[in-house]
Amino acid sequence: MKVFRIKEKYILTFLVVFFCIQILLPFRYLLYPGDLYWTEQGYRFSWRVMLMEKAGHATFQIKDTGSDKVDFVKNYDYLSPQQEKMMSTQADMILQYAHHLADVYKEKGFVNPQVNVQSKVTLNGRRSKTYINPAVDLSKIQRGWRHKDWILPLNE
Numbered sequence: 001m002k003v004f005r006i007k008e009k010y011i012l013t014f015l016v017v018f019f020c021i022q023i024l025l026p027f028r029y030l031l032y033p034g035d036l037y038w039t040e041q042g043y044r045f046s047w048r049v050m051l052m053e054k055a056g057h058a059t060f061q062i063k064d065t066g067s068d069k070v071d072f073v074k075n076y077d078y079l080s081p082q083q084e085k086m087m088s089t090q091a092d093m094i095l096q097y098a099h100h101l102a103d104v105y106k107e108k109g110f111v112n113p114q115v116n117v118q119s120k121v122t123l124n125g126r127r128s129k130t131y132i133n134p135a136v137d138l139s140k141i142q143r144g145w146r147h148k149d150w151i152l153p154l155n156e
Helices: 004-033 081-087 089-105
Strands: 054-064 071-072 113-122
Touching: 054 089, 081 089, 089 113
Parallel strands: none
Antiparallel strands: 054 071, 054 113
C-alpha cells in the first residue's frame, strides 16, 4: 500500500508540472516587449498561430575583420527556396543561419568572419521595413530566451 501511495505522488507531481507547463508556456509572449507578430518572441506554442502573414528577404554580408575580404552570400547556395522563405522572416532562424555562415566562412579562410544582414520584412500587408539591425554582427550573438534587442521595432 505504501509503495502505491508513493507512485501516486510521483504521478500527481508529474501531471501538475505537465499541466502547468501547458498552461504557462503559451503566455510567455507577455514577457517580451514589442509586437508579438513582428518579433515572434514567444510566438511558437502561444495559441496565436495562423493570425499573421509575413514575407521578406535577407541579404548577408560576410567581412573578415582581420583582412579586407568581403563577400555577399547567395542564399540559394545553402538553402532551399522554402528554407530561405522561412528564414528571412524569423529572427531566430536568421541568427542560426548567420552562425552557420560564420562557420562556413571560417572553413573558407576567413579568420574572424563578421556576419551582417540587410533584411526587409512586411507584416500583414504593411510596407516593408528593416527587420534586423544591419550594424549588428550576428555571429557574436548567442541564441537563447532573452529579448532580442537586435530586432528593430515595428514603429508604424
